[in-house]
Each structure stands twice: as C-alpha cells, then as structure tokens.
Amino acid sequence: MRNSSKLASGHGSTDRARGPGAFAGRHSLVSFYALAYGLSWLAWLPYVLSQYGLGVVRIPFPEVLGTGELAGQLGGILFGAYLGPLGAAFMVTALAEGRPGLRRWRGRLFRWGVGWKWYALALVGVPALIVAGTLVLPGAAAGLRLPPLELFLVYLPFLALQMVTTGLAEEPGWRDFALVRHQRQHGPLLGTLILSVLWAGWHLPLFLTDWGAGIGGATPRTVLLFVLLCVTLSVVITWVFNRTRESLPLAIVIHASNNTFASLLLAATFTTLDPSRDVLTGAVIGYGALALVLTLATRGGLGYGGPYDDQPEEGAGKEPGGVPAGHVVAGTRVDLPEVREA
Numbered sequence: 001m002r003n004s005s006k007l008a009s010g011h012g013s014t015d016r017a018r019g020p021g022a023f024a025g026r027h028s029l030v031s032f033y034a035l036a037y038g039l040s041w042l043a044w045l046p047y048v049l050s051q052y053g054l055g056v057v058r059i060p061f062p063e064v065l066g067t068g069e070l071a072g073q074l075g076g077i078l079f080g081a082y083l084g085p086l087g088a089a090f091m092v093t094a095l096a097e098g099r100p101g102l103r104r105w106r107g108r109l110f111r112w113g114v115g116w117k118w119y120a121l122a123l124v125g126v127p128a129l130i131v132a133g134t135l136v137l138p139g140a141a142a143g144l145r146l147p148p149l150e151l152f153l154v155y156l157p158f159l160a161l162q163m164v165t166t167g168l169a170e171e172p173g174w175r176d177f178a179l180v181r182h183q184r185q186h187g188p189l190l191g192t193l194i195l196s197v198l199w200a201g202w203h204l205p206l207f208l209t210d211w212g213a214g215i216g217g218a219t220p221r222t223v224l225l226f227v228l229l230c231v232t233l234s235v236v237i238t239w240v241f242n243r244t245r246e247s248l249p250l251a252i253v254i255h256a257s258n259n260t261f262a263s264l265l266l267a268a269t270f271t272t273l274d275p276s277r278d279v280l281t282g283a284v285i286g287y288g289a290l291a292l293v294l295t296l297a298t299r300g301g302l303g304y305g306g307p308y309d310d311q312p313e314e315g316a317g318k319e320p321g322g323v324p325a326g327h328v329v330a331g332t333r334v335d336l337p338e339v340r341e342a
Contacts, residue, residue, distance in 0.1 A: 033088075
C-alpha cells in the first residue's frame with residue numbers, strides 16, 4: 001500500500017529521477033563503457049606490471065592454474081574480464097531498469113532454442129572462414145596440413161573453457177547490453193561499428209603482455225589488424241544475433257569458436273606461416289568478406305527488425321538510455337509501446 005500511495009502521489013517517479021539510477025538510465029552506454037574499461041583496466045594493472053607484462057614486479061599466481069603464460073592469463077586477465085563487461089552490464093541494468101531489466105538481460109543469455117544450422121555456422125563456419133581467409137596469404141597453401149589427432153581431441157574441452165571464460169565474461173556486456181542499445185540509438189550498422197571499436201579498445205593494456213605478444217605485440221600494425229578483426233567479426237555476430245531473436249549463446253559460441261581455432265589449430269593447419277604475424281590477417285580477410293556480403297545483402301540492416309524484447313516495463317515513452325519511443329532506427333520508425341505505471 002505504501003508503494004502504491006507513493007506512485008499515486010508522484011513520489012516514486014521523483015525518486016527515480018534522481019541519483020545513480022537516473023544517470024545510468026539517461027546515459028546507459030556511457031555508464032557501461034566507463035565501468036567496463038575502468039574496472040577491467042584496474043584489475044589488469046598487476047598483470048600488466050608483472051613478469052607476464054612489463055616486468056616491473058614479480059607476482060606469483062596460484063599453482064592450481066598451472067605455470068607459464070596460461071597461468072598468467074587465467075590468473076591475471078580473467079577476473080578483470082568478468083569484472084568489466086559482465087559486471088558493468090549487470091550494475092547499469094540493475095541501477096537503470098531494476099528487476100524487469102535484469103529479467104530481459106538474463107532472458108537473452110539463456111536463449112538457446114535456435115535452429116541447429118546457427119550452431120553449425122558458429123562451430124564449423126567460423127573456422128572455415130578463418131581457413132579460407134588464411135589461404136589467400138602468400139605461401140599459406142604450401143604449408144596446409146591436417147592438424148594432429150590429439151589437437152582435435154582437446155578441441156571441444158578448450159572450446160567449452162573459452163565459452164565459460166572469455167565468452168561468458170565479455171558477451172553479456174558487449175552484445176546483451178551494449179549492442180541492444182546501440183542498434184536502437186544508432187541503427188545496426190553504425191551501432192555495430194561503434195561497439196566494435198570500443199570492444200577492441202578495451203583490450204589495449206593487454207597488448208603490453210604475453211597475450212599481445214602471441215598475436216604480434218604492441219605494434220601499430222597489430223593493433224590496427226585487431227581493430228579490423230573486431231569490426232568484421234562484430235558485423236557477423238550482429239547479423240546472427242538479430243536473426244536468432246537476440247540469442248546470446250550464439251554470440252558466445254562464435255566468440256569462443258574464433259578464439260579456440262585461432263589459438264589451438266591455426267598454426268598446426270598452416271605450418272609455413274608465423275602465427276604471431278598471420279593469425280589476425282587471415283581472420284580479417286575471411287570475416288571481412290562475409291561482413292561485406294552481409295552488409296550489401298541487407299543494405300546495412302544486418303537482420304535488425306527493431307528491439308525484440310528489451311522494451312521497458314516502467315516509464316512512459318522512454319527507452320533505457322533515454323531514447324524516446326518511436327525512435328527512428330536506420331531510416332525506419334520503430335514504434336515502441338508506451339507503458340504506464342499501474
């Protein structure tokens with residue numbers, strides 16, 4: 001009864017118009033990126049300064065994680081990855097939209113029920129694109145080999161590990177939170193481009209560590225190729241995300257499939273190439289070709305038909321992030337229902 005009287009008198013809406021929740025609601029993307037960058041970069045600082053990075057300090061990582069580069073990445077990167085995109089998306093959603101927003105955010109995370117062909121695209125199509133793009137590189141075909149059987153035996157366990165680490169740490173933030181809002185505010189193509197550049201930028205401190213050394217080091221060429229990788233792969237993920245009713249598991253599987261094949265099988269498949277030099281180039285070519293086809297075929301729409309289920313359950317005429325109902329997206333008016341407080 002007390003909550004009902006507050007709503008009737010207007011005090012409830014006044015409370016929501018002030019404080020962190022109101023700021024997060026009006027500036028949801030700014031809040032998300034500030035938290036994602038700030039929390040991750042702060043958590044990664046010891047790793048960047050450690051023996052796995054700049055070598056300023058020596059930090060022992062738990063022996064349960066193993067030894068060497070893998071232990072450093074699991075111990076030094078993973079916590080910051082979870083804390084950043086995943087934690088930022090949860091916090092901003094909770095502040096700005098409360099339980100209704102968290103239900104919508106969580107709903108996309110568990111939207112597994114899509115056709116098997118989409119999983120085939122993620123599990124087989126992604127490696128095929130990388131292989132096709134790499135074959136274009138000079139000398140690549142001469143070193144083409146079938147990887148050893150033992151690598152195939154550990155492929156699925158590594159894929160599962162990538163899904164619950166990298167995929168689960170990042171995609172609930174980049175796609176489940178940010179992409180939904182970018183598409184509503186900027187349209188699918190421009191929104192994807194903005195997101196992909198910011199996604200790439202989030203990784204910048206890691207180029208100073210063993211993680212960056214494995215793909216070419218902190219050089220302008222490597223950073224540029226990595227940005228292009230994020231852009232082209234993001235276009236593909238956006239198209240799949242939109243065509244599968246915003247299924248986040250598909251985005252997670254695509255991300256994990258890319259990482260697993262590139263780190264586990266690519267060097268064994270192309271024995272004459274330098275993985276640290278060529279791992280990004282082939283992927284950019286493969287994803288770039290598909291991204292161009294998708295962009296032209298959909299005229300930049302990338303399968304987007306308006307918000308699927310992210311409409312607010314509270315507030316009148318405002319979308320999360322301060323976007324008015326009836327906002328024009330990519331030249332098409334998307335009329336969102338105006339929901340009144342009960």
